[in-house]
Amino acid sequence: MIRSDNHVHTSFSTDSDTPMEQMVLKGIELDLSSICFTDHIDYDFPDMGNGVEFLFDVDEYFAKLAALKESYPQFELRRGVEIGLKPDLTERCNALVHGYPFDFVIGSTHLVDNVDPYYPAFWEQYSEKEGIRRYYELTMENIKTGIDFDVYGHIDYIIRYTPTQQKYKAQGIINEAYMEKCFRESADAVDEILHLLLARGKGIEVNTAGIKYGLGHTNPQEKVLKRYRELGGEIITVGSDAHETKHLAYAFERIPALLQSCGFRYYTEFRGRKPEMIAL
Ligand SMILES: [Zn+2]
Numbered sequence: 001m002i003r004s005d006n007h008v009h010t011s012f013s014t015d016s017d018t019p020m021e022q023m024v025l026k027g028i029e030l031d032l033s034s035i036c037f038t039d040h041i042d043y044d045f046p047d048m049g050n051g052v053e054f055l056f057d058v059d060e061y062f063a064k065l066a067a068l069k070e071s072y073p074q075f076e077l078r079r080g081v082e083i084g085l086k087p088d089l090t091e092r093c094n095a096l097v098h099g100y101p102f103d104f105v106i107g108s109t110h111l112v113d114n115v116d117p118y119y120p121a122f123w124e125q126y127s128e129k130e131g132i133r134r135y136y137e138l139t140m141e142n143i144k145t146g147i148d149f150d151v152y153g154h155i156d157y158i159i160r161y162t163p164t165q166q167k168y169k170a171q172g173i174i175n176e177a178y179m180e181k182c183f184r185e186s187a188d189a190v191d192e193i194l195h196l197l198l199a200r201g202k203g204i205e206v207n208t209a210g211i212k213y214g215l216g217h218t219n220p221q222e223k224v225l226k227r228y229r230e231l232g233g234e235i236i237t238v239g240s241d242a243h244e245t246k247h248l249a250y251a252f253e254r255i256p257a258l259l260q261s262c263g264f265r266y267y268t269e270f271r272g273r274k275p276e277m278i279a280l
């Protein structure tokens with residue numbers, strides 16, 4: 001069992017109402033060894049008419065983490081952030097991650113041409129094939145920026161939200177043929193992404209939210225994890241992407257066997273931006 005959750009959101013993230021302390025209490029209840037909080041900072045996130053901004057006061061965040069460390073000295077809290085990558089944000093993101101003593105930085109692509117594919121409006125602009133293609137194309141551009149992150153977040157995020165996947169999700173169906181098709185049609189793009197990450201010395205994560213979203217698989221799916229390992233990738237963190245306490249360490253019991261089947265013998269936790277390898 002992996003007892004450390006390395007992708008967790010709290011009410012510092014605009015899309016979560018969960019107080020940080022409740023996540024800590026849940027972590028203690030689940031007998032986790034640590035939580036690395038990774039609240040969202042997405043600079044210049046477009047206004048979708050709902051006032052959602054994806055920013056928080058970083059000084060307040062560090063002060064809250066310090067206070068909780070004092071209240072729960074037996075439980076390890078680590079200080080991370082999930083930043084939304086875009087080429088024109090390189091300086092702002094680096095000023096953030098170098099301006100504070102973060103333990104861990106996840107870099108993610110949440111926007112395609114300034115729209116989050118989470119919103120159905122995105123799929124009115126793009127066919128499914130074109131939306132996926134464009135997502136991976138922008139992922140490559142984002143990795144090539146000089147933004148200083150440790151691992152790249154949820155590589156195949158886009159397939160959680162495609163109209164086809166939304167249809168299967170509404171019917172409660174896990175469609176393995178669709179997952180296979182998503183892998184096959186983007187295999188070259190994903191290979192290029194993995195090469196870019198490896199060339200920059202960056203890791204990836206296995207994010208269990210895909211299971212919660214009805215994909216029946218992690219993000220990225222196992223075939224991508226296996227490919228990363230085949231190409232020599234070793235740095236892999238494990239996170240639930242929980243926004244509510246009920247999803248903390250979600251489906252983690254499946255992860256050791258899953259990673260081993262993809263060829264991994266270790267998973268990674270970051271402290272002070274340094275990777276530590278832990279045997280599976
Ligand atoms: Zn994310």
Ligand SMILES: [Zn+2]
Nearest residue numbers: 007009082241
């Ligand atoms: Zn997240």
